Amino acid sequence: MDLVEFQGKQLFGRNGVPVPPAGSVCHTVDEIVAAAEQHLGDGHGAVVVKAQVKTGGRGKAGGVKLATTVEEAREHAESILGLDIKGHVVRVVYVEPASDIEEEYYLSVMHDRVGKGHLVICSREGGVDIEEVNRTNPEAVVKRTLTPHETTDGLAADTARKIVTQAGFPAEVVASAADLLVRLFAAYQAEDATLAEINPLIRRPDDAVIALDAKVSLDGNAAFRHDGYAEWDLEGLDADDPLEAEARAKGIQYVKLDGTVGVLGNGAGLVMATLDVVAQSGGRAANFLDVGGGASADAMAESLALVLKDPAVKSVFINIFGGITRGEEVAAGIIEATNRLGDFPQKLVVRLDGTNAEEGRQMLLAADLAQVVAAETMQEAASTAVALADQS
Template sequence: MNIHEYQAKEVLKSYGVKIQEGIVADSPEAALEAAKKLTADTGTSWYVLKAQIHAGGRGKGEIKETGSRGVVLAKSLEDVPEKAKDILNGTLVTIQTGEEGKLVKKILVAQDVYYPGNSEPKEYYLSILLDRATGSNIIMASTEGGVNIEEIAESTPEKIIKEWVDPMLGIQPYQARNVAFKLGLEGNAFKEMVKFIMALYAAYDASDASQFEINPVLKTSDDQILAVDAKVNLDDNALYRNKDLAAMRDLDEEDPFEVEAAESGLNYVKLDGNVGCMVNGAGLAMATMDMIKLSGGEPANFLDVGGGANAQTVEAGFRIILKDPKVKAILINVFGGIVRCDRIASGVVEAYKSIGDISVPIIVRLQGTNAEEGAKIIDESGLKVTSAITLKEAAEKVQNVLSA
């Protein structure tokens, strides 16, 4: 589960991570009040206004309606409402949103932290995530802050610092010092970075996160270390024990099909193809999508109805798939193990009748327990449903109906 920057910073601050202070606002008037409070609390006279959407590249992104960037600087209180108006309720298009963009409902009004001082401010990159290859958490850092880590990895991989942390032992102070040293820090900035890394790891571990990415981490002109941006991804499977974090979920930022599927107990991911897929089992679903592509088609979704599929889950799957206007055919691929094929076939027929007229052709491939009985139910239903024996045959039948 992703959360907004302002929420991520709240989590970080609660664990002692120093952040660029900010206040969320949902109107130009609220943005002005937020700026006034920031001046009173921090003394700042410049303000950074940041669109709050679940996507990166906001600073380089553009609001369709006004041409404003997703992150702008207001150099006075008077500038804040107008600049906020240019962002709020606009559609922000970034490299991660696609051309359709995302509606901006909130902005973060943040203090200016790039103030003059004894030294030049310097940006760094820092993230913590799980390294599945080693079963350890890994801290990744770089002196090239403000740049996508993918770009750094491709152009200057030697600038990526890696420190593996045993999740059973947790981070040790020497590991934080090692990272700070390799970043070239010294003096007070070195000490502050060590504290920053230790606190960041504590927040990552306690919140059951799958990823923390701070880009940039800023060394200010007076050697403070601050999180200027924050991307936090939480493990969905651990949200039951982090109810305060689960409450941060913003359903408006998620695909409505995926939200509806989750409410029905289905695992669904929307794709860009034209063949709807309904399968029991994640591995089988991946194989089904591969076979569709090998046969010349394009899967419209990943949909795993689970091992205990019944008429209700099949109907819910149908309804979600059919809401996608790109879907021109549906392939149901079920291996009967825990659930019998005849039960799935009956569920398909019941769901078909419950929904009413389904305009797209449906191909059903059943194998496993009571597969023959299931195929008979499909063939004798009188509905526009075609049965298949092998997965290859099913995929080819889908392609045939699409080409007809």
């Protein structure tokens, strides 16, 4: 689960990572203007109006702008609200007192899938794409993977100091930057983050080092020990597809895609393979949906209802491999789900394989459902589903 900037800063703040003075979360032009008025009135010389979307490159896209007057803030509010940044429409804006910047650095801690540890990346060159710095000036980027064994008590102060020194931070800020890194690492561990990135990390004229931006991803699997992460759900915030949100609420693994063939199968790998076969047959899948191992009637009915809610779906490909769940049980689930849903125009192309597949197919045939078309193989089912989608 990805947080937007202001949420990341809240998370940093409660873990002792220094951030700028608190700003205001706004949804309308009027709110932005009022917030600017308040912060400018509090003696801040300028405010930054920042789009809150879960994607990078906000500055380049015109989503981050400085205002020294209320009128300027209003202009920025009007241009930023509703702005489309790489497909993410801006609905939430953060108005923050501007910070004076002496220098910009880069600092992050992330889960290292390959090294199976925690990767710290630190550079004296910040405020720019770190991958680009890594390509053009690799010496400016320090990367250090730490094993859990090395960090049972957090990141050692000595290790943090070595990292920022090696990255070439000026002597005046080494101590405070190292302290910030220790706190950032602690936040990453305590909050079950998979990414905690600060770009830029800035040095102010008074030599204070603070996080001017925050990019944080949290591990959804750890939600059980963080009150379900409900605190981070915020209306209007870079909302997912509504069907994805509904699926998540029901515990269904669903990803909205942009085709016309609805897909439903058991097992993530098999469903991914199903999308592949649909594409190879000349169509496009409308979604990814994994009903799970059991494929019970209940799971089938809920999943099928969700797939059919997407108006783009013109046909549905149900791809089930009966393992422990036998073909007859799967067929019974499909029959019950179809009956429960009543009338719907789309055809369901059902491909059943595995344990007792033949018995299952016979049951489907005997039930004589108007919507169900049986197919023997994945390829045959995919071609049929694509042809049906194209016809309607």
